[in-house]
Structure formats: C-alpha cells, structure tokens
Amino acid sequence: MAHVNENYGKLPGSYLFSEIARRTAAFAAKHPDADLIRMGIGDVTRPLAPAVIEAMHRAVDDLAAAETFRGYGPEQGYAFLREAIAQDDFAARGVSVDADEIFISDGAKSDCGNIGDIFSVDNVIAVCDPVYPVYVDANAMAGRAGDYDEASQRWENIVYMPTTAENGFCPALPEVPVDIIYLCSPNNPTGTVLTRDQLQAWVDYANECGAVIMFDAAYERFIVDADVPHSIYEVPGAETCAIEFRSFSKTAGFTGARCGYTVVPRALVRGGASLRDMWNRRQCTKFNGASYVIQRGAEAIYTPEGAHQVDEAIAYYRANARLIKEGLEAAGYTVYGAVNSPYIWCKTPEGMGSWEFFDRLLNEAAIITTPGAGFGPAGEGYVRLTAFGERADAERAMERIRALG
Structure with missing residues (x-):
C-alpha cells in the first residue's frame, strides 16, 4: 500500500490566496454587479514590453x-x-x-x-x-x-x-x-x-x-x-x-x-x-x-530598448504605489513600504484584525486586499495592497476608502 507524505496533513486548512479567492467569489456571487477592485494578489497588469x-x-x-x-x-x-x-x-x-x-x-x-x-x-x-x-x-x-x-x-x-x-x-x-x-x-x-x-x-x-x-x-x-x-x-x-x-x-x-x-x-x-x-x-x-x-x-x-520599456512599466507601478500610500495616509492610516517596492503595508484601524478589515474593505468598498495575518503572526493588524493594478482603479480605490471614514 502506498504511503503519503504525512506533512501535507499538518498544513493549515487553506493557502492564503485560496482563502482570499473563496471569500471574493462568495461576495461576487451575492453582488454580481459589484465593481471589484483587485489589490490583493501581486499580479501585474502592464503588457509585456514590445521588445520582449x-x-x-x-x-x-x-x-x-x-x-x-x-x-x-x-x-x-x-x-x-x-x-x-x-x-x-x-x-x-x-x-x-x-x-x-x-x-x-x-x-x-x-x-x-x-x-x-x-x-x-x-x-x-x-x-x-x-x-x-x-x-x-x-x-x-x-x-x-x-x-x-x-x-x-x-x-x-x-x-x-x-x-x-x-x-x-x-x-x-x-x-x-x-x-x-x-x-x-x-x-x-x-x-x-x-x-x-x-x-x-x-x-x-x-x-x-x-x-x-x-x-x-x-x-x-x-x-x-x-x-x-x-x-x-x-x-x-x-x-x-x-x-x-x-x-x-x-x-x-x-x-x-x-x-x-x-x-x-x-x-x-x-x-x-x-x-x-x-x-x-x-x-x-x-x-x-x-x-x-x-x-x-x-x-x-x-x-537598450527592452530595458527602457521595462523601466517605463516599473515607473507606472511606482506611481501607483505612491498614489496609494498618499491616499491611505490622507485617510488617516499608518502606512509602510511603497517607496522601494510595489507593496503597501497598511495598519488596520485600532482594534480591528486583518481578516476583519479585509472583509470590511471587500463588503463595504468592493476592494480586495491581502490580510497581513496570512503572512504570519506578526502580520496581524495589517493588510497588504499592491500597486500592480490600473491607475484608474488605484484612484477609485482611494476614493472609496476615504468615503468609508
């Protein structure tokens, strides 16, 4: 009889991004007309460079x-x-x-x-x-x-x-x-x-x-x-x-x-x-x-042409990161990262857990983030946002977050 690797059975119930996908799917099923803004998984949106x-x-x-x-x-x-x-x-x-x-x-x-x-x-x-x-x-x-x-x-x-x-x-x-x-x-x-x-x-x-x-x-x-x-x-x-x-x-x-x-x-x-x-x-x-x-x-x-084209895409994401960082800070949030990175690490409102804030942003603003707790115990009390989306989405997301108060 074949024996399986028992270590797989020790893994927590769900991979972080699988759980995000599950909650997002549940929200979308309830609200099929919702305009979801995805700022969770760090997937890029700029097309490959023409030289590539x-x-x-x-x-x-x-x-x-x-x-x-x-x-x-x-x-x-x-x-x-x-x-x-x-x-x-x-x-x-x-x-x-x-x-x-x-x-x-x-x-x-x-x-x-x-x-x-x-x-x-x-x-x-x-x-x-x-x-x-x-x-x-x-x-x-x-x-x-x-x-x-x-x-x-x-x-x-x-x-x-x-x-x-x-x-x-x-x-x-x-x-x-x-x-x-x-x-x-x-x-x-x-x-x-x-x-x-x-x-x-x-x-x-x-x-x-x-x-x-x-x-x-x-x-x-x-x-x-x-x-x-x-x-x-x-x-x-x-x-x-x-x-x-x-x-x-x-x-x-x-x-x-x-x-x-x-x-x-x-x-x-x-x-x-x-x-x-x-x-x-x-x-x-x-x-x-x-x-x-x-x-x-x-x-x-x-x-030379490929490097220049890639730098243009990086500059686009850097500008998104700056926009998100400044938008969150203007809304009263404490924010880290964004300067040398496409990721923005945002502290949740006082007393609110990572998944609780994730759910609030999803259900009240239709914004998908990544709960910090999914990255380890010290990530509790934060959410991660990515700058890899479209500029217009980043702008609309900040408007919605400011409207939440």
Whole structure:
C-alpha cells in the first residue's frame, strides 16, 4: 500500500490566496454587479514590453524552421540569457557572478520551493515574520517545520524573526542556532528594505555560524534608495553564504510567461559539498529547462530598448504605489513600504484584525486586499495592497476608502 507524505496533513486548512479567492467569489456571487477592485494578489497588469514580444515572435519562427529549430535546451538555461544576466544584473553593479553560477527557471517561486531538495531535513529554518508563505509551507511539506500550533499560528521547529515597525522592519539576529535563513528585500509583504549595513550583519553572522541565507530579490528593480543593495552579492562575503533568487514576473511582466533565475556561487560550500554542483544535479534530474521562446523574451529585457520599456512599466507601478500610500495616509492610516517596492503595508484601524478589515474593505468598498495575518503572526493588524493594478482603479480605490471614514 502506498504511503503519503504525512506533512501535507499538518498544513493549515487553506493557502492564503485560496482563502482570499473563496471569500471574493462568495461576495461576487451575492453582488454580481459589484465593481471589484483587485489589490490583493501581486499580479501585474502592464503588457509585456514590445521588445520582449518581438523577441518571442522571432523565437517562434526559429522553431518553425528545421535550420533553427531547438529541442531540449540546457537545464541550466541558454548561455545567451545567462551571460546577459551576469553582465547587466551583476557586473554592471561591480559584482562578479559567473554565467555558470546562474540557473534559469520558470520563476522564483518554483526555486524558493525546490531549493530545499539539496538540504537535509534536520536543518533549522529561520524566517522573517511576516513572511511570504512559500518559504514556510515548502519547508513544512518537506518535514522541517514539525507540527503547527493553531493557537500561536506558528510551526514548532521554525524560528520566527519579527520584522515589524517596532524594530524598523529589520529582524534581529537569531538567539538560537539556525541553519537556513530566509531574507527578502524589498520585502514581501511589508514593502520595506534592508540597507547595506543591515545585510552585512546577516552575511557576517551566516559566515560565522555556517548558515545559508536564501535571499529573495524578486523586487530589486523597484529600489530607488542608493544605500539599498539590489543583490546580496554587493555585500562582502555573501558569495560564501548566500543563494539569491530573481524573477522576471514583477520586474518585466512575466507572471504569465514564467521565467526567473537563481544564483548559487561556486564559493558556497557546506559539509564539504558544493551547493552549486548539488543544485545543478537537482536541476538536471528534475527540470528540463525553461522554454526557449520565453528565454529569448527574457534576453530582450537586457537590450537598450527592452530595458527602457521595462523601466517605463516599473515607473507606472511606482506611481501607483505612491498614489496609494498618499491616499491611505490622507485617510488617516499608518502606512509602510511603497517607496522601494510595489507593496503597501497598511495598519488596520485600532482594534480591528486583518481578516476583519479585509472583509470590511471587500463588503463595504468592493476592494480586495491581502490580510497581513496570512503572512504570519506578526502580520496581524495589517493588510497588504499592491500597486500592480490600473491607475484608474488605484484612484477609485482611494476614493472609496476615504468615503468609508
């Protein structure tokens, strides 16, 4: 008789965004004519850049002729994209990352979930709180989290590092030994960032104790402040302790096209083993590579015209974030994020819980947000809004929120 992975049975009843979808569907069924404004899930709305579309069309034509047809591609990604990334995302910032340390994938979410394959199940995991749910759930599925306590909304074997307004959204170094540390900057969900000095403290800590930092830089293109690194490898010593995840989803509109990459430096060794070589073996065994057409589209982001077009889309979302932040503050709310990020972290009215405020905004203003409690215990008392919608929707949403009083 086949036995199932019992860790799946320990997961809380519903994935955060599934519950949001359920409540939204229930509201829409009751109010079929409601003008819903979606500011919850961070899905983009700007179309792919023209340079990207043109590159994809050319790639499709390649597949239509025997002379240029491509079958299975390299599991690590095509050299044309890896080399463009090494040059534009790293060398241009004075950072040395070799093309063969870059692994192209179908998105950062997949890699964040799959990276655990190369680590032992008995590693102690540390996460910021609040946190992107995939970091926690993927480790729970693998058996590293132990049991879930409904009362505290915490996993018994995970070390939670509060990342709140009280500590300036910079988590303190763990007081107990940990092995794998998840950091995200710009942060999802809070929209806040870690400075160079703050990241240096984490890098020094990880190198001293032999931990590995999982650094999620999916939103780096939104950074405008000079003292905020776009890559953890801008911090001395990071190449011996950190794995970095990047995504084209939010930066270039690839949420539907699916493409991202992970950097595993050759210098990163634990237990006498090269983590780069282990990840390479994992990918060669379990992954056949991202689509040739999609990778050609991603390559176009690094052309002058492609980069300019992507920057225009980023500027559009930044303006939305600023509009939402200013609108919420004008309505009397305390707001964080939005400056270096597409996310706005809004404190709920006094005494109102995250899901309670979510329901109020949904039922009284037809606005969909994301309850902060879904990102961890320290997210209670907040909701997350995204700037990825249309400008007119952001303007109407702020009008409705002001009208709520």
